Amino acid sequence: MKKRSRINVGMAVVFQDGGHAVLEDGVIVVEGNEIIHVGKSFDGRVDEVVDMKDRLLTPGFINTHSHLAGSPLDKSFLEDVGKRQFQLSGLADMLPARGAATDRQMMEACVDYSMIELLKTGTTTVMEIGSVGDYVADAVEKAGLRAYIADGYRSGLWYTDDGKSIKYQWDEANGYKGFESALALIERLRGRAGGRIQGFLSPSQIDTCTEDLLRQSKRASDELGVPIALHASQSVFEFDEIVRRHGCTPVEWLDRIGFLGGWNILGHVIMVAGHSWVQFAGDDLKLLADAEASVAHCTWVFARRGLVMESFADYVARGVNMTLGTDTAPQSMIEALRWAAVLGKVTKRQTEAATARDVFDAATIGGAKMLHRDDLGRIAVGCKADMLCWDLGSLFMVPLRDPVKNLVYSAEAEDLADVMIDGRWVVKGGEVLTGDERAVAARLQLEGERMWPQLYKGDWAQRSADELSPQTYPRFRE
Numbered sequence: 308m309k310k311r312s313r314i315n316v317g318m319a320v321v322f323q324d325g326g327h328a329v330l331e332d333g334v335i336v337v338e339g340n341e342i343i344h345v346g347k348s349f350d351g352r353v354d355e356v357v358d359m360k361d362r363l364l365t366p367g368f369i370n371t372h373s374h375l376a377g378s379p380l381d382k383s384f385l386e387d388v389g390k391r392q393f394q395l396s397g398l399a400d401m402l403p404a405r406g407a408a409t410d411r412q413m414m415e416a417c418v419d420y421s422m423i424e425l426l427k428t429g430t431t432t433v434m435e436i437g438s439v440g441d442y443v444a445d446a447v448e449k450a451g452l453r454a455y456i457a458d459g460y461r462s463g464l465w466y467t468d469d470g471k472s473i474k475y476q477w478d479e480a481n482g483y484k485g486f487e488s489a490l491a492l493i494e495r496l497r498g499r500a501g502g503r504i505q506g507f508l509s510p511s512q513i514d515t516c517t518e519d520l521l522r523q524s525k526r527a528s529d530e531l532g533v534p535i536a537l538h539a540s541q542s543v544f545e546f547d548e549i550v551r552r553h554g555c556t557p558v559e560w561l562d563r564i565g566f567l568g569g570w571n572i573l574g575h576v577i578m579v580a581g582h583s584w585v586q587f588a589g590d591d592l593k594l595l596a597d598a599e600a601s602v603a604h605c606t607w608v609f610a611r612r613g614l615v616m617e618s619f620a621d622y623v624a625r626g627v628n629m630t631l632g633t634d635t636a637p638q639s640m641i642e643a644l645r646w647a648a649v650l651g652k653v654t655k656r657q658t659e660a661a662t663a664r665d666v667f668d669a670a671t672i673g674g675a676k677m678l679h680r681d682d683l684g685r686i687a688v689g690c691k692a693d694m695l696c697w698d699l700g701s702l703f704m705v706p707l708r709d710p711v712k713n714l715v716y717s718a719e720a721e722d723l724a725d726v727m728i729d730g731r732w733v734v735k736g737g738e739v740l741t742g743d744e745r746a747v748a749a750r751l752q753l754e755g756e757r758m759w760p761q762l763y764k765g766d767w768a769q770r771s772a773d774e775l776s777p778q779t780y781p782r783f784r785e
């Protein structure tokens with residue numbers, strides 16, 4: 308018989324009548340990996356009683372866009388740099404250097420570090436797009452996270468060889484080969500960790516995949532019933548390239564080739580018709596909403612370069628299914644919620660837009676909707692027991708009148724005390740139980756020190772780390 312635990316909670320964000328509601332002084336009963344009761348009391352048999360009277364319980368956050376095997380090494384390098392000629396995007400002249408300098412050992416250190424970082428900052432379900440899916444699956448299984456994992460593939464890549472223009476290099480056969488490997492990974496992950504780990508598809512970017520590869524990928528996603536993620540409308544140069552190739556916006560082109568809808572999630576969708584940086588007429592948001600496509604909104608990776616969606620509040624109002632992801636470093640869903648709310652207000656020039664409710668919904672039920680999972684992103688009977696337990700009395704959580712506002716606008720990672728995923732405690736009292744925080748941090752530092760001197764190798768002009776990304780201050784001289 309499965310173990311049954313009654314958790315007595317001080318406060319919880321639970322699910323009722325199709326939306327989140329706040330329960331005070333209640334009980335949540337977990338049996339095995341499932342929530343079997345939510346209410347003010349419970350008289351049935353239980354095997355243990357857990358006292359969480361000093362905690363706020365919320366659903367775990369669904370992080371719909373990450374690159375766990377590389378993002379931690381973005382830190383201390385990709386900030387404060389972005390060339391005007393690439394409209395501030397780092398995709399053409401910073402990421403190729405980082406990518407080429409990153410070897411397998413560095414990637415594994417990044418994955419192991421990511422497990423701890425995600426668990427301590429609110430992610431309970433993560434969608435990973437990378438190239439070492441099997442290693443990520445092993446790490447996720449050990450860490451206790453819930454994950455959807457894809458090995459990305461593409462028919463070509465962009466590059467610059469002069470620091471001014473962006474060019475494309477094509478290898479269509481390689482795209483199909485990557486597609487086959489991605490399908491094989493999905494098969495290998497089927498049923499892994501009792502279904503806690505699954506695969507999905509990710510043709511990498513709209514401008515690096517052929518139409519045929521996208522059409523075949525979409526068909527496979529529909530047939531297999533797995534999500535399909537694609538980076539689209541993520542930079543001005545990509546938007547312009549699609550206009551040049553097809554005479555329409557990236558979203559219009561995806562609509563035209565039947566790519567939108569189904570299990571579809573688009574990474575970023577910042578540069579759409581009507582955005583002030585592209586000055587192009589059209590109504591991409593209507594196409595997205597009509598097709599029931601989802602957007603993985605990752606505010607920070609763009610905002611730190613000066614780029615922003617215009618605006619999150621409009622996407623929500625127009626009925627686009629919004630989800631949140633972390634993408635780069637730091638991989639914190641706490642930060643992802645806050646930035647989405649604050650920049651949503653800034654771009655809309657309206658305080659009452661992009662509310663705590665909008666971003667909390669995006670991080671929970673928006674992600675679950677995209678995954679076709681009505682058992683995730685909510686605390687309700689029949690749902691998976693994926694829960695975050697925040698300290699009601701901690702420094703940044705008081706004074707507490709509205710728990711969701713406090714989470715979105717004030718919470719820090721240290722306020723997240725305990726995490727349960729799939730009915731198992733993986734963080735207790737701020738300590739990750741399934742990994743060694745100091746050890747993974749020390750290893751990432753060593754791998755960073757090994758990578759920085761290698762950066763010149765993948766750079767078109769062979770620039771050093773300090774040339775690509777100048778130090779903030781010079782070193783002190785004796």
Ligand SMILES: [Zn+2]
Nearest residue numbers: 372538574634
């Ligand atoms: Zn991405």
